[in-house]
Amino acid sequence: MYVMMCQQQQAPSSSPAAASSSPRVVPSSAVKASLPKHLQHHQHISRQRSASTGDYIANYITPDSGNSTNSNRMPAEGGTGGTPDPIPPSTPPTTITTTTTMSAKEEALFDPWCDPKNPRVLNFQDVSAAAFKIKSGIMNTPCTRSHLSNLTNMEIFFKKEFNQYTGSFKERGARYTLLMLSEEQQKKGVIAASAGNHALALCYHGQDLGIPVTVVMPLVAPIMKVQACRQYGANIIVKGNDIGECREFALRMAKEQSLLYINGYDHPHILAGQGTMGLEIVEQVPNIDAVVIPVGGGGLVAGVALAVKALYPHVKVIGVESERCASFSAAMKAGRPVYVKAESTLADGLAVPMVGVNAFATARNLVDKVVTVKEEWIAISILRLVETEKAVVEGAGATALAAILAGELQELKGKRVVIPLCGGNIDTTVLGRCLERGLAADGRLVKFTVTVSDRPGGIAELTRLLANLGVSIKDMVHERAWIRSDIFSVEVKVMAETRDFDHWLELKSALEARYQQLRFATPNSIH
Numbered sequence: 001m002y003v004m005m006c007q008q009q010q011a012p013s014s015s016p017a018a019a020s021s022s023p024r025v026v027p028s029s030a031v032k033a034s035l036p037k038h039l040q041h042h043q044h045i046s047r048q049r050s051a052s053t054g055d056y057i058a059n060y061i062t063p064d065s066g067n068s069t070n071s072n073r074m075p076a077e078g079g080t081g082g083t084p085d086p087i088p089p090s091t092p093p094t095t096i097t098t099t100t101t102m103s104a105k106e107e108a109l110f111d112p113w114c115d116p117k118n119p120r121v122l123n124f125q126d127v128s129a130a131a132f133k134i135k136s137g138i139m140n141t142p143c144t145r146s147h148l149s150n151l152t153n154m155e156i157f158f159k160k161e162f163n164q165y166t167g168s169f170k171e172r173g174a175r176y177t178l179l180m181l182s183e184e185q186q187k188k189g190v191i192a193a194s195a196g197n198h199a200l201a202l203c204y205h206g207q208d209l210g211i212p213v214t215v216v217m218p219l220v221a222p223i224m225k226v227q228a229c230r231q232y233g234a235n236i237i238v239k240g241n242d243i244g245e246c247r248e249f250a251l252r253m254a255k256e257q258s259l260l261y262i263n264g265y266d267h268p269h270i271l272a273g274q275g276t277m278g279l280e281i282v283e284q285v286p287n288i289d290a291v292v293i294p295v296g297g298g299g300l301v302a303g304v305a306l307a308v309k310a311l312y313p314h315v316k317v318i319g320v321e322s323e324r325c326a327s328f329s330a331a332m333k334a335g336r337p338v339y340v341k342a343e344s345t346l347a348d349g350l351a352v353p354m355v356g357v358n359a360f361a362t363a364r365n366l367v368d369k370v371v372t373v374k375e376e377w378i379a380i381s382i383l384r385l386v387e388t389e390k391a392v393v394e395g396a397g398a399t400a401l402a403a404i405l406a407g408e409l410q411e412l413k414g415k416r417v418v419i420p421l422c423g424g425n426i427d428t429t430v431l432g433r434c435l436e437r438g439l440a441a442d443g444r445l446v447k448f449t450v451t452v453s454d455r456p457g458g459i460a461e462l463t464r465l466l467a468n469l470g471v472s473i474k475d476m477v478h479e480r481a482w483i484r485s486d487i488f489s490v491e492v493k494v495m496a497e498t499r500d501f502d503h504w505l506e507l508k509s510a511l512e513a514r515y516q517q518l519r520f521a522t523p524n525s526i527h
């Protein structure tokens with residue numbers, strides 16, 4: 001008897017066996033014999049690689065996590081694409097009937113750890129095992145009450161993940177995935193496609209653990225990040241116009257060079273690693289009502305939701321996306337990960353056009369609500385964090401607070417809410433622009449053009465009016481040659497600082513009362 005493997009259930013394309021003929025035909029007896037004893041009775045064998053399926057994690061349960069059986073246990077990594085789990089995910093796999101094959105391109109780009117046809121649903125033991133393993137190499141970051149609690153009428157606690165050595169929570173999943181490699185794979189190394197935090201985390205922990213790391217970064221990756229990754233001794237390839245092209249290149253290279261490709265938001269060990277943040281949160285803050293988590297590819301929200309809901313099922317888990325890339329909301333609507341257009345956003349870490357298949361399968365029943373936020377609120381959130389918390393947080397990391405400031409989560413008023421500030425890797429120039437945008441959206445940085453008399457004292461009168469209102473001029477330019485109004489007029493462009501939105505309104509009405517020709521530049525005002 002033979003098991004015919006259909007497309008979604010093919011062996012990893014990078015395995016030597018997979019490179020040969022198709023459709024693949026594996027004797028079912030051989031398949032079963034390669035499984036651990038307790039699984040050999042299993043009826044649904046979704047896919048496997050002949051030589052390595054016996055390579056299981058010996059004990060995936062930490063000493064304090066009880067002895068629950070882990071029906072979705074993950075294999076240790078090994079070989080080119082890693083060894084996929086021959087145990088079906090918790091939802092039963094479809095019966096194997098077809099003999100479809102993948103095209104060469106599909107096969108080259110297939111990541112056996114993130115198979116859309118066979119998503120993995122992680123369980124609590126995966127997270128607790130990760131916590132146990134990474135403890136010594138990851139910082140248990142502080143989770144402290146925020147100064148913004150009064151402003152928001154919530155008890156807000158910030159989990160300060162930007163304090164991790166490379167500036168983000170991504171270290172959790174990266175370290176765990178590296179620690180779970182087989183000895184053989186540790187020698188061969190890993191590869192990823194990333195322009196940011198995942199790259200930094202992998203490079204740093206790869207160096208720490210003596211595991212070779214290659215990262216493919218897009219041509220548009222910030223030079224600072226490329227340099228930082230190189231500084232950790234990693235092999236950095238700058239290639240590809242966007243992250244999609246980097247991924248293709250990395251997956252091909254993984255197969256050619258027997259490297260393990262690590263998806264930064266969907267590899268099961270990444271998810272388990274990210275979940276350790278959830279365990280720390282519930283340990284650090286008693287009686288929480290909700291956690292609000294930024295969502296990109298979904299790895300963080302999946303891991304944290306798993307940890308938090310397993311221990312405290314009543315705690316609400318709320319995901320927040322940038323409205324410019326709402327891929328998790330789209331997936332919730334469609335019932336499966338779907339592509340959305342990813343527009344550029346201040347929260348660049350969240351610009352993932354399709355959520356991960358494992359992340360979605362794990363998170364979909366645990367996330368209570370997903371909201372989206374506008375760019376202006378992300379800028380304001382970055383500004384508030386600098387001003388009130390003395391914390392430099394990147395756009396993606398500030399998105400959860402943005403949802404609260406935007407009034408999207410009114411139901412949390414009076415509640416105890418934990419927000420991870422998950423990353424601090426923001427370019428200084430971008431930070432400067434965010435702060436200015438935040439000030440503009442806040443009504444604290446204003447720009448207007450006003451036509452005043454060109455006779456002596458005309459501009460002095462304008463500056464006096466501003467001074468009397470307590471408005472501070474930052475920049476001022478005047479224009480004579482190109483204006484169309486009468487010859488005795490001058491057009492003055494002013495950038496000025498106001499205290500707040502009400503002060504801005506006061507300025508506006510004073511100018512309107514005195515001058516006829518007046519134009520305010522409207523920032524994407526949120527008021």
Ligand SMILES: Cc1ncc(COP(=O)(O)O)c(C=O)c1O
Pocket residue numbers: 168196197198264265294295296297298299300301349350352394396397422423424
């Ligand atoms: C700072 C920061 N926050 C949040 C996220 C979202 O994580 P995920 O892609 O696992 O949803 C990312 C992803 O890169 C990030 O860099």
